[in-house]
Amino acid sequence: MPPQPSPTSLSWSERPGDLPRDLPDRGALERLLEEEFPEADGALSPLRGGxxxxxxxxxxxxxxxxxxxxxxxxxxxxxxxxxxxxxxxxxxxxxxxxxxxxxxxxxxxxxxxxxxxxxxxxxxxxxxxxGIHDSQEELKTGHDPASYARELPDDIRQGTTGLACMDGFQSELITRGWLHNHARMWLAAYVVHWRKVHWKAGADWFLEHLLDGDPSSNHLSWQWVASSFSHKPYFFNKANLERFSDGQFCRTCSSSEHCPFEGSYEQLEDQLFANQGAIRDVPPRRNRNHRQRSGRKQSLNGNGHAAMARPKR
CATH class of the missing domain: 1.25.40.80 (Serine Threonine Protein Phosphatase 5, Tetratricopeptide repeat)
Structure with a gap:
């Protein structure tokens, strides 16, 4: 077969989904993105790629x-x-x-x-x-799945809840494109359990901003918090947040006198999951396929640390 002529080289703008790879510096990349995506809000994340x-x-x-x-x-x-x-x-x-x-x-x-x-x-x-976008199991919160809002409230999305911790997490999420694992757990639990928002609304929001956003770990971890991929919901209290954030939010929070996270785990359990009974006594309820998947999970990590894993209280 005779040699074929080389295809005509396309400029980067004619290649769907591609960008030039030979930019001289980060500033050139930032200017290019501003030109190509003028409707995009915010600045580039300070995290460096490459x-x-x-x-x-x-x-x-x-x-x-x-x-x-x-x-x-x-x-x-x-x-x-x-x-x-x-x-x-x-x-x-x-x-x-x-x-x-x-x-x-x-x-x-x-x-x-x-x-x-x-x-x-x-x-x-x-x-x-x-299927990662669908609930894997029934909720163990005592609430009807239909009672959860399907849209993320504006005050959460915009970081105007009045809770220094949650607004701080929102700010880091959208400006840096990254959150500490523990902050992801707290924010997810607040969205799902305190604000009664469906886990998928929060999971989709995270994927809009996280530079490390992986659909599987993100969505299934939100379900772990919600209890549709675990045998009980994950929640926290003020003491837990203060301990692992070294008190950096609570000292200056305007809502500190009426903090929604104040109380023991037993008190918050009664408040958030009154219809469920004692969460700590809820046995695992998994179908056969889930048991098989759980066995695989344990073979990878016998102690169980998920992408948003439950730390010690």
Missing amino acids: RDAAEQTLSRIDPRRYTKSRNHLRGAVTGLSPYIRHGVLSLAEVRDAVFQRIRSRDEGSKLINELGWRDFWQRMWRDLGD
């Missing part, structure tokens, strides 16, 4: 400090999730970097477990497909 930034971030991980402080907003989290999400770093590459920095497997087990969860969510997506 292989160089990924390698620099990977070089700074500290598995031992991560194990001790990961539940705190100011803890030694890795910041690797956006690079893993977009394939800039592989799970195996991160795993090897962890092993190079520890003296025993125990020192790196928590971080390695998180990598296992990332793999688990991808396997769940393969199994469920578009």
Whole structure:
């Protein structure tokens, strides 16, 4: 077969979904995006993309400090999730970097477990497909699913709830495109349980902004909070939030005198899930397929740390 002529090279603007890859600096990228997407609100996230930034971030991980402080907003989290999400770093590459920095497997087990969860969510997506957008089980909140609002309230979306913590999380979500795992849990629980908004409205909102947003881990983690992918709902109280945020929100919150999160877990349980009975006594209710999936989950991580996993109270 005779050689075929090379196809005519298209300019980047004629290639659907593509952007130039040879921009001289970040400023040029920012100007290009402003020109091409003038209707987009806000500034670029300060998080840097690319292989160089990924390698620099990977070089700074500290598995031992991560194990001790990961539940705190100011803890030694890795910041690797956006690079893993977009394939800039592989799970195996991160795993090897962890092993190079520890003296025993125990020192790196928590971080390695998180990598296992990332793999688990991808396997769940393969199994469920578009089903990740549907509730996997009945809610265990005592509320009719139809009673949950299907749209996210404007005050949550705009960060004007009057709750310093939730408005702070909203601000970081939309300006940085990233949130600490614990902040994601608190915000999700507030949206679903205190504001009675359907989990999918919150999950879709997160995906609009998260640079590490993965449909499977995001949507199934919201369901874990809501209790449609777990045997009971996740919720928190003020003491828990103060402890793991080091009190940075409560000290200046205008709603501190009438905080909706004030109270013991038993008191909040009665307030939020009055029709359900004792949440802590609700046994797991899973269908056969879910039991099979749960077995796979346990094989990856016997202790169970999800993308939005429940920390110690």
